[in-house]
Amino acid sequence: MKLSTSALVLAAASQAATVPFDHAQRLLRPRQDAGNGIIDIPSPVNHTGQPDKCTGYKVDELQPLDTGFDGTLLLLGECNAYGPDYERLKIQVRYETHDRLRVRITDAEGKAHVVPDDVAQWPSIDDHTITADESNLAIDIVREPFGFKVHRKADGEVLFNTEGHPLIFEEQYVRVRSALAEGSNIQGLAQHSDNFTLPIHEDGYTRTLWTRDAYGIPGRTNLYGSHPFYVNQKVGEHASASGTFLLSSQGMDVKFPNNGSEIEYNTLGGIVDLFFFNGPTPADVARQGSQVWGVSEPVPYWSLGFHSCRYGYLDIAHVAEVVANYTAAGIPLEVQWMDIDYMKDRWIQTLDPDRFALEKVRYVIDQLHASNQHMIVMVDPSTFSGTPNVSADSYETLQTGKEQGIFMAYPDGSLYEGVVWPGPTAFPDWTHERAQAWWDAEFARFFNPETGVDVSGIWLDMNEPANFLPYLEANIYRVSVEREMPPRRPLPRLIPRSIPGFAAFTAGQNISAPFGSSNSSDETAAANATRRSLHKRQTQSPPPSVVDDYLSPELDSQWLYPPYRIQDRRAPPSKAGDQEGLKNISDFSARTDIVQANGARTYDEHNLYGSRHAIVTHNALVKRRPGKRAFTIARSSFSGTPSSIWMGDNLSTWEQYIQTIRQMFQFAAVAGVGVVGADSCGFGGNTTETLCARWAWLGAFNTFYRNHNELSSISQEFYLWNLTTIAARAAGHVRLQLLDYTYSFLQQHAEDGTPAIWPLSWVHPQDRHTIGLEAQFYYGPHLLVSPVVDENSTSVAIYLPATRYYDFFTLASVEGNGTTVTLSDVGYDTMPLHIKGGAVLPLRYGKAMTTAENRQLPFRLVVAPDASGGAHGYLRLDDGESTDMGDNVSDINLDFDGCTLRITGTFGYGECNTLDSIVFAGQEARKRVFVDGKACHDVVYDKHAKTITVHLARKLDCEMTVKLK
Numbered sequence: 008m009k010l011s012t013s014a015l016v017l018a019a020a021s022q023a024a025t026v027p028f029d030h031a032q033r034l035l036r037p038r039q040d041a042g043n044g045i046i047d048i049p050s051p052v053n054h055t056g057q058p059d060k061c062t063g064y065k066v067d068e069l070q071p072l073d074t075g076f077d078g079t080l081l082l083l084g085e086c087n088a089y090g091p092d093y094e095r096l097k098i099q100v101r102y103e104t105h106d107r108l109r110v111r112i113t114d115a116e117g118k119a120h121v122v123p124d125d126v127a128q129w130p131s132i133d134d135h136t137i138t139a140d141e142s143n144l145a146i147d148i149v150r151e152p153f154g155f156k157v158h159r160k161a162d163g164e165v166l167f168n169t170e171g172h173p174l175i176f177e178e179q180y181v182r183v184r185s186a187l188a189e190g191s192n193i194q195g196l197a198q199h200s201d202n203f204t205l206p207i208h209e210d211g212y213t214r215t216l217w218t219r220d221a222y223g224i225p226g227r228t229n230l231y232g233s234h235p236f237y238v239n240q241k242v243g244e245h246a247s248a249s250g251t252f253l254l255s256s257q258g259m260d261v262k263f264p265n266n267g268s269e270i271e272y273n274t275l276g277g278i279v280d281l282f283f284f285n286g287p288t289p290a291d292v293a294r295q296g297s298q299v300w301g302v303s304e305p306v307p308y309w310s311l312g313f314h315s316c317r318y319g320y321l322d323i324a325h326v327a328e329v330v331a332n333y334t335a336a337g338i339p340l341e342v343q344w345m346d347i348d349y350m351k352d353r354w355i356q357t358l359d360p361d362r363f364a365l366e367k368v369r370y371v372i373d374q375l376h377a378s379n380q381h382m383i384v385m386v387d388p389s390t391f392s393g394t395p396n397v398s399a400d401s402y403e404t405l406q407t408g409k410e411q412g413i414f415m416a417y418p419d420g421s422l423y424e425g426v427v428w429p430g431p432t433a434f435p436d437w438t439h440e441r442a443q444a445w446w447d448a449e450f451a452r453f454f455n456p457e458t459g460v461d462v463s464g465i466w467l468d469m470n471e472p473a474n475f476l477p478y479l480e481a482n483i484y485r486v487s488v489e490r491e492m493p494p495r496r497p498l499p500r501l502i503p504r505s506i507p508g509f510a511a512f513t514a515g516q517n518i519s520a521p522f523g524s525s526n527s528s529d530e531t532a533a534a535n536a537t538r539r540s541l542h543k544r545q546t547q548s549p550p551p552s553v554v555d556d557y558l559s560p561e562l563d564s565q566w567l568y569p570p571y572r573i574q575d576r577r578a579p580p581s582k583a584g585d586q587e588g589l590k591n592i593s594d595f596s597a598r599t600d601i602v603q604a605n606g607a608r609t610y611d612e613h614n615l616y617g618s619r620h621a622i623v624t625h626n627a628l629v630k631r632r633p634g635k636r637a638f639t640i641a642r643s644s645f646s647g648t649p650s651s652i653w654m655g656d657n658l659s660t661w662e663q664y665i666q667t668i669r670q671m672f673q674f675a676a677v678a679g680v681g682v683v684g685a686d687s688c689g690f691g692g693n694t695t696e697t698l699c700a701r702w703a704w705l706g707a708f709n710t711f712y713r714n715h716n717e718l719s720s721i722s723q724e725f726y727l728w729n730l731t732t733i734a735a736r737a738a739g740h741v742r743l744q745l746l747d748y749t750y751s752f753l754q755q756h757a758e759d760g761t762p763a764i765w766p767l768s769w770v771h772p773q774d775r776h777t778i779g780l781e782a783q784f785y786y787g788p789h790l791l792v793s794p795v796v797d798e799n800s801t802s803v804a805i806y807l808p809a810t811r812y813y814d815f816f817t818l819a820s821v822e823g824n825g826t827t828v829t830l831s832d833v834g835y836d837t838m839p840l841h842i843k844g845g846a847v848l849p850l851r852y853g854k855a856m857t858t859a860e861n862r863q864l865p866f867r868l869v870v871a872p873d874a875s876g877g878a879h880g881y882l883r884l885d886d887g888e889s890t891d892m893g894d895n896v897s898d899i900n901l902d903f904d905g906c907t908l909r910i911t912g913t914f915g916y917g918e919c920n921t922l923d924s925i926v927f928a929g930q931e932a933r934k935r936v937f938v939d940g941k942a943c944h945d946v947v948y949d950k951h952a953k954t955i956t957v958h959l960a961r962k963l964d965c966e967m968t969v970k971l972k
């Protein structure tokens with residue numbers, strides 16, 4: 008989260024006194040910027056800036072192996088486009104699997120940065136090999152200038168061809184350019200809010216990968232995550248797909264020169280480590296990619312319920328009231344969240360003692376647990392580090408971290424500081440060998456289930472890492488004051504009304520008075536004390552030496568101002584006028600010349616920060632609750648992150664509502680992050696009743712479903728308006744009905760990278776028309792979701808590919824024929840949902856308010872045959888939360904051949920598995936039904952809906968057949 012308003016309160020510096028700090032700093036000349044806060048500081052590195060003059064390398068030696076090649080390359084002529092060239096390179100080519108070929112080029116001395124495998128277990132170069140003959144891909148090498156071409160043996164399709172495009176391999180710049188075959192559709196290269204099929208034909212279109220705090224998720228810019236992986240899909244008669252993953256954590260611009268006929272990687276350094284995937288379907292490419300970064304643990308079942316959150320809760324009673332109001336409205340609520348509001352002055356791992364006292368927070372969490380609900384809170388990495396006025400000497404999180412040296416520091420050991428929510432902050436260096444132990448201890452203490460804040464999951468924000476410093480030399484104390492970090496808070500409230508379900512909160516009670524203290528003068532005293540301390544803080548303006556900008560003596564401008572400038576977008580808004588334009592890569596983040604504990608600079612590993620934050624948090628959560636799956640939702644990510652993702656600070660607009668679909672494709676189809684979602688109703692700006700009602704439905708078909716918004720926006724809990732209440736109730740129940748279907752396809756995703764969310768073009772690649780469709784999607788393999796797209800509209804034009812569908816609600820069959828169909832009278836209590844023919848959907852039958860209740864409901868199987876009469880489905884049953892399930896799982900296949908439904912598989916999970924009934928859709932006539940060969944009489948035929956419903960009331964604990972005759 009980030010401020011959307013630029014309330015700048017620059018306190019005038021009036022005093023003459025100077026205060027000593029423990030910073031190594033000296034005064035700078037006054038800054039001269041162009042009025043926009045951006046200073047274009049030239050790189051100190053000699054360079055020509057003319058990459059097109061470079062002549063590349065030639066093959067010096069090339070040694071064929073059974074499994075590929077090893078060789079060396081020599082620089083043909085000094086190039087110096089963006090700094091010194093590496094003269095001698097090493098190339099390794101390996102056929103790694105039948106469908107994966109790897110080309111790895113490093114400098115001969117091994118100086119260039121390589122992505123370490125603490126982020127994911129990247130395959131080592133000879134971990135997996137097959138012979139050239141066994142591979143479905145082939146490679147040709149051109150000797151001078153060096154180039155290579157990768158093609159698919161089966162159809163000759165060229166995946167990548169660098170011929171004629173000299174390789175540039177320099178200390179701070181690497182360029183690889185390839186032709187793109189005619190008809191290429193490039194999808195992926197997350198994270199962005201552009202069309203899923205990238206607009207590569209647009210003049211100058213560039214995908215920049217450099218993780219950043221990106222309020223409002225603007226198009227054509229770099230956003231929070233970095234996933235240097237794309238799928239190249241071809242549609243139509245000869246439909247196919249291939250993929251390319253560049254294993255690099257460098258900042259980079261991926262460009263599409265010559266009207267999108269080429270792809271060009273421009274990185275800030277590192278090596279070239281390219282993995283080519285054969286496909287030949289897009290889903291195959293996704294699965295093949297996930298083998299490189301590794302699959303992640305499935306999420307717990309409860310995490311798929313509905314999540315409620317907002318930034319700006321006044322106190323813990325306010326939080327309780329939201330829960331109570333959801334309950335009263337009959338809207339299923341699984342998890343209530345708390346943003347940074349709960350912290351004392353935004354210091355991580357603390358509670359605001361007046362508004363979020365521990366005993367009250369524990370009370371609310373106990374009440375949630377008693378009704379099978381959960382709490383999740385935010386934990387940022389940035390740790391308050393003290394100001395001249397506010398000491399952090401007794402702040403345990405900072406002090407223990409400092410003692411162990413786990414924060415980013417200058418070479419002389421002094422702390423590197425930026426500005427985040429609490430004001431000045433230190434940034435944990437997750438590569439430090441003691442960082443995990445420090446974080447584990449912090450979690451064991453603060454999130455102690457017996458004595459602390461007993462959360463069920465953790466929300467990771469600001470982990471790009473984000474920093475409010477607009478430029479490197481800006482004074483942290485001045486910026487903290489300007490941006491009101493931490494903000495002033497209103498005095499503790501008197502609880503306005505009693506809260507059903509939270510009897511300990513009563514009307515008129517002062518929230519800052521301990522439970523049980525009824526003495527109202529105590530309460531006023533507490534309020535008075537808070538008022539005094541607030542008053543003290545507000546009237547102190549910073550002394551002059553904390554106003555001037557300064558430059559650290561360790562400034563290493565080679566790594567701060569690289570000669571090649573990626574198109575990193577400035578983080579808006581910090582002050583008027585600087586929203587646009589390029590920025591220096593350290594602005595609004597941790598500075599890039601810092602050397603981490605693992606010896607690498609943040610210059611090289613900036614993009615890994617969020618993933619590492621997720622990894623230590625995941626590990627700490629597992630240690631805190633051994634045997635239980637950890638649930639984390641993060642903003643920043645890199646390929647292989649163990650975290651689920653929310654899409655960051657979006658806006659309450661119709662445009663961004665529909666854009667959530669293409670962002671889900673990037674993550675849950677391409678990048679291997681199955682659980683992903685946008686803030687329903689939008690985070691920034693004010694939502695409207697109709698937008699929020701439609702978004703209640705669309706959000707229910709994000710694999711992660713949360714309503715969240717920011718401090719300065721109007722409240723938008725679903726219960727606040729009539730239409731949103733109607734929508735969220737209905738959508739919430741449909742989501743719960745489908746929850747085991749969701750859990751099952753996410754299990755599949757976690758096992759092998761099969762997409763969780765499917766673009767229409769991935770399901771119907773022969774139909775060229777599907778390539779531009781980004782306002783509809785498949786939720787899991789079988790369910791077509793077609794949201795209403797316009798304000799105040801109750802109709803929507805949807806495209807139905809030529810296949811059979813069934814209306815989800817009525818089970819009436821709908822024949823798609825590759826045309827657009829207009830649906831009208833789409834009320835707010837519903838959404839166009841179609842089951843694609845060929846599906847057996849396991850639904851929970853009945854109504855529940857939580858996932859725990861939902862698991863107790865019996866199943867109803869819906870058999871929706873395709874035109875040839877067949878259907879297939881999959882159901883995973885387990886306890887939904889253990890890390891090691893052992894044999895205590897059921898993996899159930901549901902296969903219908905037009906006549907017999909066969910239920911087969913393993914049936915190790917003995918609970919929550921009652922089968923109430925089976926509904927066969929698309930049945931033209933009444934039929935007799937035999938269950939395991941015996942005639943069944945509890946059968947109803949509905950001639951209008953054309954369904955046969957068979958009532959069974961038995962367990963899904965062994966194989967069975969149901970035959971229609």
Ligand SMILES: *[C@@H]1O[C@H](CO)[C@@H](O)[C@H](O)[C@H]1NC(C)=O
Nearest residue numbers: 050051052053054055090091
């Ligand atoms: C940059 O190049 C110029 C001209 O070739 C040379 O005089 C200068 O020493 C070089 N500077 C550095 C820092 O290498």
Ligand SMILES: *[C@@H]1O[C@H](CO)[C@@H](O)[C@H](O)[C@H]1NC(C)=O
Nearest residue numbers: 325326328329331332722724
């Ligand atoms: C909860 O509902 C009550 C009664 O309608 C209302 O007065 C209150 O503002 C609501 N609270 C919140 C936090 O939405």
Ligand SMILES: *[C@@H]1O[C@H](CO)[C@@H](O)[C@H](O)[C@H]1NC(C)=O
Nearest residue numbers: 528529530531532533534535
């Ligand atoms: C709180 O402050 C007000 C004036 O600021 C004073 O009149 C009152 O007596 C104080 N109450 C207590 C309990 O200290």
Ligand SMILES: *[C@@H]1O[C@H](CO)[C@@H](O)[C@H](O)[C@H]1NC(C)=O
Nearest residue numbers: 202206665666669779781782
């Ligand atoms: C981008 O996606 C939107 C729908 O999300 C669609 O209206 C638009 O046509 C798409 N643009 C292209 C070039 O495909």
